[in-house]
Amino acid sequence: MSKTPKYWNIGKKYLSRKDKVMAQLINKYKSPSETVLTSRKDVFFSLCKSIIGQQISVAAANSVFLKFKKKCKNKINAKTISKLSVIQLRSCGLSGQKVKGIKNLAKQILNKSFNPKLIPKMSDEEAIIYLSQLRQIGRWSAEMILLFTYNRSNIWPIQDIGLLRAISKNYKKKYLPPESYVKLLNKRFTPYCSAATWYLWRSIDPEPIQY
Numbered sequence: 001m002s003k004t005p006k007y008w009n010i011g012k013k014y015l016s017r018k019d020k021v022m023a024q025l026i027n028k029y030k031s032p033s034e035t036v037l038t039s040r041k042d043v044f045f046s047l048c049k050s051i052i053g054q055q056i057s058v059a060a061a062n063s064v065f066l067k068f069k070k071k072c073k074n075k076i077n078a079k080t081i082s083k084l085s086v087i088q089l090r091s092c093g094l095s096g097q098k099v100k101g102i103k104n105l106a107k108q109i110l111n112k113s114f115n116p117k118l119i120p121k122m123s124d125e126e127a128i129i130y131l132s133q134l135r136q137i138g139r140w141s142a143e144m145i146l147l148f149t150y151n152r153s154n155i156w157p158i159q160d161i162g163l164l165r166a167i168s169k170n171y172k173k174k175y176l177p178p179e180s181y182v183k184l185l186n187k188r189f190t191p192y193c194s195a196a197t198w199y200l201w202r203s204i205d206p207e208p209i210q211y
Contacts, residue, residue: 005151011192015199018188021170025199043116044109045076046149047134050141051101052094058205067092081106101136108134124152147194156186156193166200 016023052068053061071092072080081089081102089099108114114134119127124146131142140159147155157163167182168175189196 005153005194007151007153007192008195011153011195014192015189015196019185019196022189022196022199025170025203029199029202041149042076043119043145043149044078044105046145047105047137047141048076048081048102050144051098051105051136054098054136054141064093068094078106078109082110098136101134104135119150124154127152147197152194154191154193156189156197158182158186160197162201162204163197166204170200170203 012026016026048068049061049065052065056064068089069076071084071088086096086099086103089102090096094102105114109116119130122130127146127150128139128142131137131145132139137145140157143155143157143160146152147157164176164182167173167177167185171177171181171185173181185196186193
């Protein structure tokens with residue numbers, strides 16, 4: 001796992017000054033083990049985990065991922081995936097579409113039609129569009145990759161149900177919160193929306209989220 005993102009401590013101070021609710025959340029989750037957004041800095045690993053976690057509960061995703069990891073003999077990379085059959089991957093509990101997504105990702109990494117090394121040079125929006133060209137990777141998944149794997153500081157994933165639930169809970173808004181209010185928070189938290197998102201998630205989930 002990586003160390004704390006470079007922007008993290010500055011971001012916490014900025015958010016605490018800008019927003020009372022955020023200040024309370026940052027204070028509540030202040031022990032070292034709870035305040036760090038971590039990443040493996042491994043985009044292939046993170047993309048696989050993102051595909052596996054789509055449209056199922058966190059518990060179910062963790063169960064499937066453990067089977068997937070075991071099937072890969074702890075070597076989650078394009079070469080390993082390319083050697084596994086569809087049946088072997090399906091046996092982990094993956095749907096046919098998710099298997100196709102993971103196999104296609106491995107193929108594109110190996111033939112270099114997808115090059116993760118280009119992403120650090122892109123803006124957030126450029127990177128989202130680039131990642132979204134991958135099978136089974138939409139805007140939400142691309143944002144998770146930028147937030148966790150690349151530690152981008154200003155990701156505000158408004159398609160994320162958890163984020164919207166957390167906004168409703170912490171800011172006493174109905175669910176779904178009004179789009180205008182979500183935009184207002186986006187403006188208030190910029191350029192540290194990633195940290196704000198993480199603390200809002202933390203307020204509704206007992207386990208820190210990792211990819």
